[in-house]
Amino acid sequence: MKTVIGPTQRQFLADLRSYLDGLDPELVAATRAENIEDPMQPRENGRRFLRRLAADGWLGVSWPTEYGGQGRTEIEHWLFAEELYSRRLPNGLLTLNVIGPTLMLMGSEAQKADYLPRIINGDQVFAIGYSEPDAGSDLASLRTRAVRDGDEYVVNGQKIWTTGGDVATHYWLAARTGRPEDKHRGVSLFIVPMDAPGISITPIITQGGERTTSVFLDDVRIPASQRIGEENEGWAAIVCALNFERMFFHNEPRWELEQLAGWADAQGLLEGETPQAYALQERMGEHAVDVEICRLFALRGAGMLAAGQVPRAEASANKIWWGELRQRICNTGLDLVGEDGTIATGSPYAPAGGHLEHGLQSSPVWRFGGGTNEIQLDIIANHGLGMPR
Amino acid sequence: MTAFTLSPEEAQVQATARAFLRDFVDNSYLNEQEESATGFEPLRWVRMRDLGWSSVHLPDRVGGADGSLVDAALITRECGRAAYASPLLQTLRAATTMSALGADKTYDDVLSRIGDGEIATLVAPPDRAVVADVAAGGFVLSGRPVVVEWLAQADWVVLVLPTVGQDCIGAVVPADFLGDRAVEVPSIDNERIVRLDLDGLELPEDVVRSTNVSATEAAYALARADLLRASAMVGGAQDVVERTAKYALERHQFGQPLGRFQAVRHHLARMVIAADGAQLLCDDALDRAQPGADETAIAQAAVFAAGRAYVDVVLTAAQVHGGVGTTVEHILHHHFRRAKAMQLRSGQRSARLRELHHALVVRKEGVEGSLW
Numbered sequence: 001m002k003t004v005i006g007p008t009q010r011q012f013l014a015d016l017r018s019y020l021d022g023l024d025p026e027l028v029a030a031t032r033a034e035n036i037e038d039p040m041q042p043r044e045n046g047r048r049f050l051r052r053l054a055a056d057g058w059l060g061v062s063w064p065t066e067y068g069g070q071g072r073t074e075i076e077h078w079l080f081a082e083e084l085y086s087r088r089l090p091n092g093l094l095t096l097n098v099i100g101p102t103l104m105l106m107g108s109e110a111q112k113a114d115y116l117p118r119i120i121n122g123d124q125v126f127a128i129g130y131s132e133p134d135a136g137s138d139l140a141s142l143r144t145r146a147v148r149d150g151d152e153y154v155v156n157g158q159k160i161w162t163t164g165g166d167v168a169t170h171y172w173l174a175a176r177t178g179r180p181e182d183k184h185r186g187v188s189l190f191i192v193p194m195d196a197p198g199i200s201i202t203p204i205i206t207q208g209g210e211r212t213t214s215v216f217l218d219d220v221r222i223p224a225s226q227r228i229g230e231e232n233e234g235w236a237a238i239v240c241a242l243n244f245e246r247m248f249f250h251n252e253p254r255w256e257l258e259q260l261a262g263w264a265d266a267q268g269l270l271e272g273e274t275p276q277a278y279a280l281q282e283r284m285g286e287h288a289v290d291v292e293i294c295r296l297f298a299l300r301g302a303g304m305l306a307a308g309q310v311p312r313a314e315a316s317a318n319k320i321w322w323g324e325l326r327q328r329i330c331n332t333g334l335d336l337v338g339e340d341g342t343i344a345t346g347s348p349y350a351p352a353g354g355h356l357e358h359g360l361q362s363s364p365v366w367r368f369g370g371g372t373n374e375i376q377l378d379i380i381a382n383h384g385l386g387m388p389r
Numbered sequence: 390m391t392a393f394t395l396s397p398e399e400a401q402v403q404a405t406a407r408a409f410l411r412d413f414v415d416n417s418y419l420n421e422q423e424e425s426a427t428g429f430e431p432l433r434w435v436r437m438r439d440l441g442w443s444s445v446h447l448p449d450r451v452g453g454a455d456g457s458l459v460d461a462a463l464i465t466r467e468c469g470r471a472a473y474a475s476p477l478l479q480t481l482r483a484a485t486t487m488s489a490l491g492a493d494k495t496y497d498d499v500l501s502r503i504g505d506g507e508i509a510t511l512v513a514p515p516d517r518a519v520v521a522d523v524a525a526g527g528f529v530l531s532g533r534p535v536v537v538e539w540l541a542q543a544d545w546v547v548l549v550l551p552t553v554g555q556d557c558i559g560a561v562v563p564a565d566f567l568g569d570r571a572v573e574v575p576s577i578d579n580e581r582i583v584r585l586d587l588d589g590l591e592l593p594e595d596v597v598r599s600t601n602v603s604a605t606e607a608a609y610a611l612a613r614a615d616l617l618r619a620s621a622m623v624g625g626a627q628d629v630v631e632r633t634a635k636y637a638l639e640r641h642q643f644g645q646p647l648g649r650f651q652a653v654r655h656h657l658a659r660m661v662i663a664a665d666g667a668q669l670l671c672d673d674a675l676d677r678a679q680p681g682a683d684e685t686a687i688a689q690a691a692v693f694a695a696g697r698a699y700v701d702v703v704l705t706a707a708q709v710h711g712g713v714g715t716t717v718e719h720i721l722h723h724h725f726r727r728a729k730a731m732q733l734r735s736g737q738r739s740a741r742l743r744e745l746h747h748a749l750v751v752r753k754e755g756v757e758g759s760l761w
């Protein structure tokens with residue numbers, strides 16, 4: 001029996017760790033602070049950081065060498081992403097881990113030649129435009145229309161929840177090219193520069209402080225060469241990208257558990273033979289087991305990718321486990337803190353640096369972002385167990 | 390869902406075990422054995438010995454097949470899937486413990502007897518219920534009675550007990566040495582158990598084969614033994630998930646299969662997640678089961694996750710099966726009872742979790758082999 005971590009992977013991890021340990025501390029600290037505040041999009045320092053990694057040849061671990069990558073397996077790629085997450089540093093997020101691999105599988109030769117080198121250089125950042133005000137879980141009902149006009153498409157509509165819309169260079173946009181009643185068979189996928197004429201962006205601030213945006217598209221013209229795959233066949237690219245997205249949840253629950261442990265330790269709550277210490281240790285012990293399982297769900301997916309298989313139900317299981325566990329750790333963590341837990345992030349008196357409070361406020365997103373957990377359970381029933389639709 | 394990575398040889402072990410058990414184990418058979426005097430068929434035991442199961446992971450020098458802990462775990466996983474009760478798991482656990490404690494061949498004579506087909510059981514109370522103290526000519530035991538599986542059917546009893554200090558001892562005695570200290574009691578599942586009162590028992594020097602075993606070494610030896618049970622629980626959970634999914638396709642209500650109702654689909658998906666998580670952790674622990682405290686902690690985590698998952702899935706399975714899920718006519722009742730019993734055999738949940746806390750959360754960075 002083999003788990004996916006062997007000597008090659010351990011060596012890779014050791015090399016990566018010493019590389020990261022040697023990076024400019026100012027850059028790391030600035031990036032880290034920005035990332036903790038809002039991990040969903042690399043902003044000024046995050047972009048600087050990613051370009052530094054790119055220049056040193058550390059972006060695109062599993063990308064083929066022909067595209068400037070290291071040509072390693074998805075297992076190392078996942079370890080890379082997780083190590084950065086553990087340090088609360090950006091790992092390339094959706095652009096590198098989702099859009100890049102999807103383009104490699106589904107893009108035209110011209111698109112690959114155009115985009116991949118700039119993604120791996122850290123020059124391009126994508127935002128994802130699937131959701132609309134009336135198309136959430138039922139994405140197939142989306143209404144933003146792309147109408148063919150010669151060599152171009154003319155796009156009109158409204159997107160919501162486009163995270164990173166204000167920092168991205170490019171838009172990964174799903175639009176209807178077929179009839180509404182064709183549902184997912186009438187959808188196409190396009191790449192659009194975020195600054196294309198006709199695009200306007202409005203910020204939305206969530207309770208957890210993450211920034212996302214609404215995007216309005218008003219007669220936006222897109223060359224047909226920027227369509228991924230055939231007309232009306234964009235659904236495959238959406239599904240492919242979502243599977244990558246659900247695989248690229250990392251062991252953030254571990255980070256949250258460390259915050260909780262650090263707080264409890266500093267309070268001296270973990271020591272002694274008191275009922276409170278016992279109760280706390282039990283809760284932490286169970287969370288720790290679940291954090292281990294979190295790692296293994298993700299590694300299973302990476303192992304499958306490395307073996308040329310496509311995780312589907314497995315990606316969904318990974319996503320559910322991750323999101324629910326984070327929410328549970330932050331929630332039970334605050335229960336343990338008690339009324340001090342009402343002191344918000346920003347105050348030096350906020351327990352655990354405010355990370356549990358901040359985490360809990362962000363936590364709803366973890367259970368529906370990337371496709372709600374109810375939809376993931378359906379995917380597991382269908383693809384994992386063969387239940388009828 | 391997707392299986393873990395077995396080598397071709399391991400896949401063979403698994404397939405052979407599954408085929409052998411499928412040949413005779415079903416609910417009627419399990420009910421019959423549970424009603425029988427011995428609780429299992431001695432003839433099948435001979436057959437299993439001939440297949441090399443009870444010594445699969447023992448070295449060649451004691452008549453074993455030189456296999457790994459994984460091989461043994463694959464066999465217990467198949468027994469778990471079949472809800473098959475026999476002294477096999479305990480024999481494998483006892484043998485594993487002896488080989489881990491006796492790298493210097495201390496237990497080779499008894500291991501050879503196991504290689505010949507004799508039955509063993511393991512007494513290692515998880516909650517420090519029994520303690521050994523040095524006495525003239527050996528050790529004297531004190532503590533409350535403990536529950537032990539298959540002792541009445543065993544030839545050998547292996548004891549791993551903490552001493553009053555920090556160390557542990559390892560001893561092995563012929564079963565009749567314990568005389569009437571073992572009383573057969575009914576079990577909530579189809580395994581056989583005794584209530585064993587060790588208080589005041591004197592263990593002479595010659596039966597105490599390992600003294601001054603460090604707590605770490607003992608924990609490692611027992612973690613290996615417990616992983617075999619974890620693997621059995623993983624097998625049980627997997628079988629329950631598969632059976633329940635099958636049932637959800639066959640059974641119709643309101644003109645459609647149960648598996649089309651979202652409430653049922655979500656129950657099933659949760660069962661998959663629980664069973665998969667337990668399996669991944671168990672396999673990871675088996676892979677990492679090398680001497681060292683770090684791996685011991687992972688093994689203990691696997692035992693906990695397997696017990697929790699097995700219990701969770703049987704509770705939901707009984708729900709999805711409706712009325713038939715609770716009758717003795719259906720094999721699910723064996724899984725239901727075995728899940729809780731096997732989980733409880735690891736002792737108190739709260740105590741195990743506190744140990745896990747100390748091992749996993751308090752563990753400092755830089756531990757050898759740790760990815761943390």
Ligand SMILES: Cc1cc2nc3c(=O)[nH]c(=O)nc-3n(C[C@H](O)[C@H](O)[C@H](O)COP(=O)(O)OP(=O)(O)OC[C@H]3O[C@@H](n4cnc5c(N)ncnc54)[C@H](O)[C@@H]3O)c2cc1C
Pocket residue numbers: 127128129130131135136137138160161162163164206210211212365368369370371372373374375651
């Ligand atoms: C901070 C943030 C960032 C985001 N980033 C992006 C992004 O970058 N790009 C993007 O495209 N989208 C993004 N999203 C959108 C996100 O993916 C959606 O919110 C999500 O898909 C859920 O859609 P909804 O909000 O419309 O909820 P709904 O689909 O209306 O669902 C509401 C509830 O009903 C349940 N439900 C709905 N249908 C079913 C069903 N058939 N069976 C069972 N239950 C059902 C859901 O599970 C959920 O619990 C983001 C959202 C947020 C808040």
